[in-house]
Amino acid sequence: MTFPDYTRTELFIGGEWRSPQSTDTYPVFEAATGKPIGTAPMGSGDDVDSAVRSARLAFDSGPWPSMAATDRAKVLRRFASELDTRGDHTADLISRENGTPSSISRISNVAVPISILNRYADLIETGYLEEVRPSGRGATIVRKTPVGVVAAIVPWNFPHLIAMAKIAPALAAGCTVVVKPSPETALDAYVLAEAAEAAGIPPGVLNVVPADRTVSAALVAHPGVDKVSFTGSTEAGRRIGEVCGRLIRRVTLELGGKSASIVLEDADLDHFAANLPANSFINNGQACILHSRILAPRSRYAEVVDAVAESARSLVVGDPLDPAVTCGPMVTSSHRDRVLKHIGAARDSGARMVTGGRRPPAHPDGWFVEPTVFADVDNSGPLAQEEVFGPVVAVIPYVSEDQAVEFANDSEYGLAGSVWTADEQRGIDLSRKIRTGTFGVNYYQMDLGSPFGGFGSSGIGREFGPEGLAAFVEYQSVYVSAGQLPTQPVA
Structure with missing residues (x-):
């Protein structure tokens, strides 16, 4: 062309x-x-x-x-x-x-x-x-x-x-x-x-x-x-x-943002996973609203990690002008290098890299980064606290709903977030506890008729x-x- x-x-x-x-x-x-x-x-x-x-x-x-x-x-x-x-x-x-x-x-x-x-x-x-x-x-x-x-x-x-x-x-x-x-x-x-x-x-x-x-x-x-x-x-x-x-x-x-998706024990994981590309990998991860922290219950932690990893692997990396592509490159070579530096630091910190983590071999030209998922991430660590602005997601375990709320709010940011549950009223009630400007119950999509912005930083x-x-x-x-x-x- x-x-x-x-x-x-x-x-x-x-x-x-x-x-x-x-x-x-x-x-x-x-x-x-x-x-x-x-x-x-x-x-x-x-x-x-x-x-x-x-x-x-x-x-x-x-x-x-x-x-x-x-x-x-x-x-x-x-x-x-x-x-x-x-x-x-x-x-x-x-x-x-x-x-x-x-x-x-x-x-x-x-x-x-x-x-x-x-x-x-x-x-x-x-x-x-x-x-x-x-x-x-x-x-x-x-x-x-x-x-x-x-x-x-x-x-x-x-x-x-x-x-x-x-x-x-x-x-x-x-x-x-x-x-x-x-x-x-x-x-x-x-x-x-x-x-x-x-x-x-x-x-x-x-x-x-x-x-x-x-x-x-x-x-x-x-x-x-x-x-x-x-x-x-x-x-x-x-x-x-x-x-x-x-x-x-x-x-x-x-x-900026460092938003959390809270997966409750009764969540429909198929529905949750179907929304991951739009919530956690949108625009190649180059979005302030990115739900880059996935908070998963200990009782279903392995299932959630698998679902997130499979979603990352299913993304089609390549030329953004190709209609089949769902994950394009980073905006510049320097930004790509910055994202890769975050990935390296997370690996060195002891987080478990489940998938991705490198420049894709099939795309040696351009500024690509593989969609990347880390498990066993400490919510107080850099990967959970710093905005990466790339296709990098951290899956963090929690033991109770109160702890999930605590983890979600343990951030200087407060821009977006979501909860995933079979009980919508439970999700609405939980939203009242989250200090964030926008929040989704079983889906997340910005509404042009409603205010958008954040708390804190x-x-x-x-x-x-x-x-x-x-x-x-x-x-x-x-x-x-x-x-x-x-x-x-x-x-």
Whole structure:
């Protein structure tokens, strides 16, 4: 199959394609082959300043924030339509950049972003942004006003899904946005810019500037930014949180996870195993929601280990563009080496490696790691406590339900998790004891209509649902006499 050269030379700032004010570029490689796909320009501090100034001008003087919500909704729907027309290209490009199997990429990086845009268009058309409440001397108009200029910093694992979790609610609220994509997946960010331009989003409302960590830090601290929305590592999130705290700047941090699946004694193991690829190996293990700890009862421990190992062995490793492949490569060679280092450390710690643990001999090119399962893992050890971000699962024994809950909560993270039981009410009751932002009973699937985010070191704030839009607004209460009320809230 022949692909085009995806080399880019410009940045999308102020509704225009501009030459960067730096000569720095980033080579993007195909994760499955290690061969170059193209290059992307890396924005400089001056480019970030230009983008923020454009967004600031569009917010302070442009039509977008003052536009009727119903009109903004129409633009969001056009944006969704433009992304849809580019869907096949987008899915394949992202699969080549980061190794996501194409079947997953078509859902997560095409269908889901489109759905997010349409959902927020629906929400703001309902009058959600303004309501009237009775008060002691008349009434109060409660307005949700846009927070301002948003810095949206996006990682490489689900680039369009995560970007749209920030862009869509920000635009729906009336904000303007500077998107900083990860260099590893900088090429697909141009699809967002092209679709926004084609949809007629006003100049400066959406800007796209790939950049390295140093320039990203300048974006976070830029005086023209009102809100930072970041998805990435907990370490980076702490640094961003420190800056935003000092500046009293609004911030949403969606960070790491080390989630646990609790298998109870009465669980249907066939059903549990059928869900493992989506829960514990999704996107080649490159997902913050990964259920990478399996907590199994001593009475059924061997059965659970066998089920997890068999699920890992059943995954088809290979070219992510092949529809039959269910586990692609790591995003970069350095990330592959990091995952292999975790595997080596777990082996040295005395954990029992049941399957996997190496680069697959059938795929000497590219950045592959075999789906790997360890048994007899200590819940306090590094493999159970540190986020690997690869296809590596630890099976941990427990002796009672109370101990399973204790183990599940014994983590600095609290993003996801699940319980597997024949008694659904028992699972619901157990969920109340788990300190995590999302939790599944006999299945786990993110719900775009409900808040997503974590406890503890998994972050601050929520995305998706009305709560995701609330993260991009300030509340204004206007006290009026009943005789001065509008006949209906302004949409």
